[in-house]
Amino acid sequence: MLNIVESAAQAVAPITDGATVMIGGFGVAGQPVELIDALIDQGATGLTVVNNNAGNGDVGLAKLIQLGRVRRIICSFPRQADSHHFDARYRAGEIDLEVVPQGNLAERIRAAGAGIGAFFTPTGYGTPLAEGKEVREFNGRMQVLELPITADFSLTKAATADEAGNLVYRKTARNFGPIMAAAAETSIVQVTDIVERGRLDPEAIVTPGIYVDTVVRVPGPAAGSD
Amino acid sequence: MTSMTKDRALSPDELAQVVAADIPAGAYVNLGIGQPTSVSNYLTPEDDVTLHTENGMLGMGAQAHGEEIDPDLINAGKIPVKETDGCSYFHHADSFAMMRGGHLDCCVLGAFQVDRNGNLANWHTGKPDAIPAVGGAMDLATGAKQTFVMMTLTTKNGQPKLVGECTMPLTGVGCVNRVYTDQAVFLIEGDGRVVVRETFGCDVEELQELVPFPLERSA
Incomplete structure (x- = not known):
């Protein structure tokens, strides 16, 4: 059943120490800034975070890392011009890093939501990122065994939810939102608007409400840091 | 082919023009971050090329400026861009299924090293502190139907980047089809054969001094 809450603080309240948390967004677009801020205030620590990056600047995920609350991060592109908080923790040996090709990251998240136990893909074959993984040949191509990435919680952002939890997104802010919502045990979504049932075109819904557990309305959310 | 003079090494923009001229009309294409992005400057509406960006869009338009900027509409390099008529949005797993499922006709990537067997190294220098x-x-490298690499022929220190065997960690195995450099275009033909398609400001003998394995001339 959908849980519509009044504040980002209420939305993230169930997140416990040691939880695995997927966080949506690619750059500015789709970053659930207010939910991350609420998680910072909430205090859960020892987190495993799944995100495309490892934080930028001094806010959001970067701040969570700076505060020492992230034990492990699974991402495709940690190293950026302004990822200094991650860089410092990583070089100090205070954070574990699993670098994943971005398509494997997306497909492993998708697989978790779809109940797929594992899959083979050519991506990464012959590279350091396939070391130690099972390799088999299918259709004349060498392929690498990859496992799903599951999570206790996901924090994502959508444009509009209806009271059934159906979601629509805006432009490239969609990115990881739909697959993370499906993969996480509890999916928490911040939206700009909540409308009554029947107000969203059923043909246009991107994430059906079955994947959505908690929705909080954050009007005119701030753009995330890049 | 383009009509530019080729009696000297090409500038990055001239090289982008050469790559653009080789992209088939009507193709679905992903241009990598950095120099490959500049190829889009030389694609015309008549080329009918559809640009894919990994963060969930087909039909990506030009860079957005000023009031056109929408923080929800960016490219893989996190630069604001515009829509084109007929564009579409999709989530990350669908976006990568387009690459991984072999639906993209072509991608253009930068590289640290490419070797004679089409192996690509472009993500990690292999230095211990990196x-x-x-x-x-x-x-992209593994999934696109054709992978074009765009790079300088040598490093700033004059070390070859087109090599017999990559020494840096690989991005993909046997995935590169063509290498576009400031001094020549190379075709990777399989079994270690590399053919010089054209040269810019040098001849094949001079080129051979910068490439540490035997090159073949185009017929």
Whole structure:
């Protein structure tokens, strides 16, 4: 059943120490800034975070890392011009890093939501990122065994939810939102608007409400840091 | 082919023009971050090329400026862009399924090294203090029907980047089809054969001094 809450603080309240948390967004677009801020205030620590990056600047995920609350991060592109908080923790040996090709990251998240136990893909074959993984040949191509990435919680952002939890997104802010919502045990979504049932075109819904557990309305959310 | 003079090494923009001229009309194409992005400056509406960006869009338009900027509409390099008529949005797993499922006709990537067998190294220098970051490079290189590399022929120190065997960590195995450099265009033909298609400001003998394995001339 959908849980519509009044504040980002209420939305993230169930997140416990040691939880695995997927966080949506690619750059500015789709970053659930207010939910991350609420998680910072909430205090859960020892987190495993799944995100495309490892934080930028001094806010959001970067701040969570700076505060020492992230034990492990699974991402495709940690190293950026302004990822200094991650860089410092990583070089100090205070954070574990699993670098994943971005398509494997997306497909492993998708697989978790779809109940797929594992899959083979050519991506990464012959590279350091396939070391130690099972390799088999299918259709004349060498392929690498990859496992799903599951999570206790996901924090994502959508444009509009209806009271059934159906979601629509805006432009490239969609990115990881739909697959993370499906993969996480509890999916928490911040939206700009909540409308009554029947107000969203059923043909246009991107994430059906079955994947959505908690929705909080954050009007005119701030753009995330890049 | 383009009509520019080729009696000297090409500038990055001239090289982008050469690559653009080789992209088939009507193709679905992903241009990597950095120099490959500049190829889009030389694609015309008549080329009918559809640009894919890994963060969930087909039909990506030009860079957005001023009031056109929408923080929800960016490209893989996190630069604001515009829509084109007929564009579409999709989530990350669908976006990478387009690459991984072999639906993209072509991708253009930068490189640290490419070797004679079409192996590509473009994500990690292999230095012990480097923090690895791969992004979508492995999916693109492995999944697109054709992978074009765009790079300088040598490093700033004059070391070859087109080599017999990559010494840096690989991005993909046997995935590169063509290498576009400031001094020549190379075709990777399989079994270690590399053919010089054309040269810019040098002849094949001079080129051979910069490439540490035997090159073949185009017929």
